[in-house]
Amino acid sequence: MSTIAPSPNPPAEPAPGAKKFLHALRGGLQKVPPIWLMRQAGRYLPEYREVRASCDGFLDLCFTPDKACEVTLQPIRRYGFDAAILFSDILVVPWALGQGVRFVEGEGPKLDALACDADLASLADPTKAGEALAAVCETVSKLSAALPKETALIGFAGAPWTVATYMIEGGSSRDFVKAKHWALARPESFGRLIDLIVEATVSYLSAQIAAGAEAIQLFDSWAGALDAGSFERWVTAPNRAIAERLRAHHPTIPIIGFPRAAGMNLYGFIEGAGVDAVSLDQMAPLPLIRHTVQPKLPVQGNLDPVALLTGGAALDAAIDAIMENLSGGPFVFNLGHGIMKETPPEHVTRLVERVRAL
Ligand code: CP3
Numbered sequence: 001m002s003t004i005a006p007s008p009n010p011p012a013e014p015a016p017g018a019k020k021f022l023h024a025l026r027g028g029l030q031k032v033p034p035i036w037l038m039r040q041a042g043r044y045l046p047e048y049r050e051v052r053a054s055c056d057g058f059l060d061l062c063f064t065p066d067k068a069c070e071v072t073l074q075p076i077r078r079y080g081f082d083a084a085i086l087f088s089d090i091l092v093v094p095w096a097l098g099q100g101v102r103f104v105e106g107e108g109p110k111l112d113a114l115a116c117d118a119d120l121a122s123l124a125d126p127t128k129a130g131e132a133l134a135a136v137c138e139t140v141s142k143l144s145a146a147l148p149k150e151t152a153l154i155g156f157a158g159a160p161w162t163v164a165t166y167m168i169e170g171g172s173s174r175d176f177v178k179a180k181h182w183a184l185a186r187p188e189s190f191g192r193l194i195d196l197i198v199e200a201t202v203s204y205l206s207a208q209i210a211a212g213a214e215a216i217q218l219f220d221s222w223a224g225a226l227d228a229g230s231f232e233r234w235v236t237a238p239n240r241a242i243a244e245r246l247r248a249h250h251p252t253i254p255i256i257g258f259p260r261a262a263g264m265n266l267y268g269f270i271e272g273a274g275v276d277a278v279s280l281d282q283m284a285p286l287p288l289i290r291h292t293v294q295p296k297l298p299v300q301g302n303l304d305p306v307a308l309l310t311g312g313a314a315l316d317a318a319i320d321a322i323m324e325n326l327s328g329g330p331f332v333f334n335l336g337h338g339i340m341k342e343t344p345p346e347h348v349t350r351l352v353e354r355v356r357a358l
Pocket of ligand 1: 086
């Protein structure tokens with residue numbers, strides 16, 4: 001159960017000095033919604049590419065606090081977003097569990113895939129994940145000191161199903177056959193893997209919160225691959241397990257769920273995942289979000305990253321449709337998925353100006 005349900009008479013504007021992003025997650029309304037973008041730090045920015053080129057691989061960037069802090073701040077300086085998201089990756093959790101993880105230029109992530117039940121025994125103690133990722137938590141502390149006072153700091157992790165797909169497939173996948181097959185053929189050992197990821201994620205996120213993260217987002221990017229029964233078991237229940245365990249120690253931390261491409265399973269997620277807000281992909285239809293989701297939870301989303309890539313009148317129309325439908329309730333403007341690396345940075349300027357001018 002969410003502890004931060006939208007109040008029936010939400011305050012109209014944040015109190016002076018309060019952060020717009022956190023206000024929205026607590027159910028507050030505001031004329032101009034807060035805005036940040038998934039993957040706002042990344043290869044579409046020349047200043048990111050410059051720092052990235054100075055690193056010995058992508059994980060080196062994630063594990064070097066000064067550089068990770070710098071690339072997190074780059075989009076805040078350029079666009080003045082209302083929230084910064086820690087620069088790291090969801091695949092640092094498999095790394096902390098002792099799995100081989102590397103990022104191959106032009107090919108994406110590669111992991112030494114788990115192939116059988118016995119491979120689970122080779123993974124490291126999940127309760128030590130926070131310690132293993134101390135470098136990332138140092139980035140959080142640095143950010144907490146460096147960010148403008150109005151900018152909120154988001155910590156994050158992958159949700160267990162999505163992380164498990166990478167651990168089993170050994171990288172990105174189109175159909176997730178290996179992971180789904182394991183879950184169907186050997187649900188007990190698949191459940192042990194999910195529990196292990198839950199444990200590691202709780203350890204890691206607790207350390208991020210202790211270091212200064214003010215809200216948490218759980219990325220379940222591949223939630224849409226599962227049938228309804230599997231969705232409840234491997235998406236909704238593990239998200240809830242993490243939310244409950246974090247709240248036991250940090251009762252006021254807002255948690256955003258992102259069950260991407262959930263379709264109709266979104267409704268079970270909202271009821272059962274225990275999150276305070278939900279981030280929606282661009283496939284979610286605006287009137288349905290407005291009438292059936294937003295009355296229950298603050299929403300974040302859901303501009304198509306391709307509209308941002310396209311720019312011009314198509315971008316303006318997509319922004320206006322989202323604002324018309326969602327700005328009357330608790331809302332955080334965002335994309336439906338991460339920003340694409342081909343996106344011209346000026347399109348992001350146009351987006352921020354338009355959202356703030358309407
Ligand atoms: O600005 C931010 O949003 C914070 C940083 C962030 C990254 N990855 C940086 C990154 C966040 C929140 C993530 C999450 C992430 N990583 C997800 C969930 C969100 C989603 O996009 O669905 C997933 C599935 C991953 C796994 C991952 N990491 C993949 C598939 C790739 C390769 C992508 C590609 O296009 O090559 C990455 C690498 C990655 N993570 C990059 C960045 C900026 C690009 C790598 C580089 O700079 O060389």
